[in-house]
Amino acid sequence: MSHESSPEAPPSAWQSILGGLKHSPLILPLVGLIAVSTVMAFASDNFFSVDNIVNVLRQQSIIGILAIGMTFVILTGGIDLSVGAVMALCGTLGAGVMVNMGMPGVAGLLAMIVVGVLFGVFNGVLVAWGQMPAIIVTLATMLIARGFGLVYSGGYPISGVPGWVSWFGVGRIAGVPVPIIIMVLLYAAAWVLLQRTSFGRHVYAIGGNETAANLSGVNTKRVKLYVFMISGFTSAMAAIVLTGRLMSGQPGAGVAFELDAIAMVVLGGAAISGGRGLIIGTLIGAVLLGIINNGLNLMGINPYLQDVIKGFIILLAIYIGREWR
């Protein structure tokens, strides 16, 4: 949030994007981004080429979209483990609508959004009204979504979606890949929601102090429902990009994507306990994780070892972040 800006003046647009630089939660992610980029630039000649940068962003777009919904949920102090599985279910059922039911492609895409949002409602109702911990609820719904997709498809990909759907996965506008455009637009919308609406203020309020928010008249249950619906919606958007890229519904896709999404949010400087963090931070976290992946690949490091290195980088980032505060 922007309370560290000068006490009297309203925060400028730039300040409210970056959160006032001095104490901004963005400062560490930015430093991390610059540091890692520098290292990678020295390690590989190709790193700073336009192609490579676009490539990194494109690779990160799907999980980067999932991380948007994850940011909303984490800001309220919750977590959503079901995003990867819900994405796979959306893609599978959407492809089913197009291929098995023979409906037009638009209907399939709409079906994906409906399925994703409904799953969000399911999660949100169980967490807010059922008063169950989000980590357990979404662990269970992750299994439900994954299993349901596999049952529906028999475990096989559903291919044969209309050709134009591929535009969402591999299309370009003025040379920029469509997945990147979708991701950036969604981040912009999320920024408006979080920083410019009363709903966004309530999201931060609940993560900061749920009891106080409730007693001051914030409808905490409804806000919690909405954040899970947003997470379901971004899972569906990720499914649309994925379907466009693979030209099929993949019931087995997205395993462990939720973990990368959480890593992006945390690398972006958000507090896992809620109330603190910026959506721009998550975007930086997504790029940072992408650069690490990309750099390790360019350096030709054994893929198994890459995970070990990534794990240690995340630990280091969290440790520095805590010491910084």
Added chain:
Amino acid sequence: MLEMRGIRKAFGPVKVLHGVDLEVRAGEVHALLGENGAGKSTMMKILCGILKADEGTIRIDGREQDFAHYDDAIAAGVGIVFQEFSLIPYLTAVENIFLGREKTTSFGLLNRRAMRTRAREVLGKLGVDVPLDVPVADLSVAEQQFVEIAKALSLDARILVLDEPTATLTPGEVEHLFKVMADLRQQGVAMVFISHHLDEIFEICDRITVLRDGEYVGTCEVSAIDTDRLVEMMVGRRIENNFPPKPTALPDRRVVIDAKNIQLRKNGPVSSFQLHQGEILGFAGLVGSGRTETALSIMGAYPAAAVEVEINGDPKRPANPKEALERGIGLLPESRKDQGLITSFSIMQNVSVNNYGKYRAMKYFLDLKKELEATRSVMKDVQVKAPGPNVAVDTLSGGNQQKVVIARWLNHNTPILIFDEPTRGIDVGAKAEIYQLMRNLTEDGYSIIMISSELPEVIGMSDRVCVFRSGAIVATVQGDAINSEEIMTHATTGKVRYVA
């Protein structure tokens, strides 16, 4: 048997005990009496080694003691049953009694038979029959209390402290507890009994020591004193002149809240009260007497068994604080940090967190400029001392933080305000400011329910006072009847009613 002399204790600059004496004989039940904050709990924590006295001596059987830890006090024969139980809910009675000093066999395994035998022996000595194999969470409150007492006795306690043991018991259970205490008295155990219920003290105790504001007032035989005299000892005379003058005559005002029937617990006692426009209605009573719960139940923030209330003539009760807000009820909660403020937010963000107010139409999108103007204006109204609206609230003093919460409701323009302990943890100067602010609000037509544990505050500020005891209102007083003797008498001996 136990002799504490000239005990002094200060927390930083705040002196809580100024030379208190306490002397308890073997086979005696000794009452320790005083208002909230008189220093009873601090005294007992010193007795059992949890706190260390700055000055003064503790003697047990004539030998001077120097307790560094709770363990030292236990070794010297002191046992305490805390107000909040220290039992582990999922362990059984036996496991709880021997927690941390389990008996083991020569193989290092638990000697369950020996522990069971000893537990049964101790509970038998108490004359109670407590199931040994179920988790204590499944026992009644009274049974849990007996397990606590058994735990203390199994440590060979000869001095037993019972800190408000009857607060959560039913009358039947209290009777059983008193029987057990009478038995222990026969066995020569010295007991310190803390209770706010004077009738209980007359029933079970032998002698009484009274504390007031950390001062030792006196010790006397129960047989040589009556309720009036005891209340006078507890309350004393106090000079308080930092309250703004009360309006002389209250004209007939509109009823804004008509609480016809509030029952906090199923089959519990019931209350009713009315809040008039422009008045300060005090909710007095001891801690745990149901004041906060009653107020919260009206705004849908406490799940009471029954709530029948009309707000401005409308019989629909708010289901949650948001609905209460829409109906014009705002709350200044008891704990600023835990319930009032979002400490990671700025003043402005705290003030406008429930931003459906009359100052802005911010139903969906924020208007940062108007938000800033509105915040500045309400900050000025309540005189928040801060560099500006974007300052983080956790950098403010307690008094200013409290004003931010008040500003939130001014911003929303809720004409009914519930102030729960509005001056807790606030220094004297800021207190006077808050009092003045409350009076200004009522003059502007706001109606205020003020819950307070500080008797002078209740007396100095309230136009009328509802006195609570054991979960319900037992009396409503006004005018000259608002004095400490009257309120304390109702709060400690009043009778609750069980039907609407």
